[in-house]
Amino acid sequence: MRKDVHVGRDRMNRLTRPFEAILAIGVAGLLWALACIPIITIVPATTAMYAVMTSWTLDGPPPVWSTFWGAFKKHFWQALGIGVILEVVAVILAVDVTFGFRAENAPLRTVVLVVAVVLTIGLAGMMVFLFPVMTTYPSPWRRTLRNSALFAAGYVGTTLLGLGVFALAVVAIYFAPASLPVTAGLAAYVITILTKRAFAKYAARQEAAEPATA
Template identity: 25%
Template sequence: MGRFFNLDSPFVAFMNRVADLMLLNVIYLLCCIPVITIGPATTALYYITLKMARNEESYIIKGFFKSFKLNFRQGLIMWLIDLAFAGIMVLDFKVLNGSIPGIENPGTQMFSVMRVLIMVLAILALFTVSFTFPVLAKFDNTIKNTYRNSFFMSCRHFPTTLVMILTWSVTLLTGYLFPQLLIVHILILFSLAAFVPSFMLVKVFDRYIPAEADGEEEEGADNEENRDNAVENAADNGVDNAVENTGGSLSEGK
């Protein structure tokens, strides 16, 4: 029985991880309350879960808010872009389906083709958005290149994309269909939705990080500057200008 509760036992390690995820979940939800901050909050969420997947995290609260602050501007802009794009897609679907009063759907072949095109565009956008905040959490880049790299990564690493879409879909749908499970959402479900695919994301991102960057990280080379080393083989893999960020003001690195 003593071994079971030993600080180094698998059980204690598991319970510590659950406690960390619960703390992370509560912080994430609190930072999402203003709604417009969901982008920076989700970026910080992935920053911590990616660290967890590597067993590198130390202080959950400190790491979360440093990432939240570092990526606030880009995360906010990208979230607003995502909302605007989603609104346009919904409006287009309503127009093409004749769901808006005063606008009739002529039912022509052109409208059918447009409906299919918009559906394809919406799916590709969903693929891209599933990667944007994890990519922002890991790499330092412009908003344009973050979207571009996210699109290529989501297509190239489809299994990871599918897992992320499924985990977040289950999380959001259970909250909508089963409101009695609200306490589970408040305690752990959102952080768990980011934590599960983070193990796959770590392997994906490692393919776009130059070997010399890994060597510096192993030596503990955390600093106050953003590393500007372009990933040499990123273009060959379909991803351009992916640049790793050692964290700027993040003491643990990015």
């Protein structure tokens, strides 16, 4: 009888886990949307949402409310500073791209345009890893940005897949704006899965390299 009870509970857990996951993703996305309302809190809110996703285990999602707001407070100032840096860089790149397209007779126009486009792609790729790195490997902001860029360059396949997820999310939100919270949460969930695989490969390489250097 006890075995039957345990088997029944396991089956019930397997049936309810997908619904639990969907609910957690939706709630995390909703909290993210609410926390983004002041605008300047977009990066801290995104960091908190990714903290929920990176805290996910095989047993299921973490307590969404406490995990989200705990990470929001913990990473607030660092995330806010990184957000300012990214905003400044994005504005500079936007100006350079605009200059490259419109200044037809300007010297070095092509060079400026090519460099700006390459840096924009690099920045977008870094964004795939930025929030998972911030929540998985907490460190000072310079190291966080550097590690995000290194992971993006070292795991190009993951970076491209992450950019594809971003693109699909943008398209979904464009055609269905009301889906913003769920779409944002789902995108963060998928990207977290992708980056966790990259982190696992990195950890395996580090472990394999340790005996050789010992």
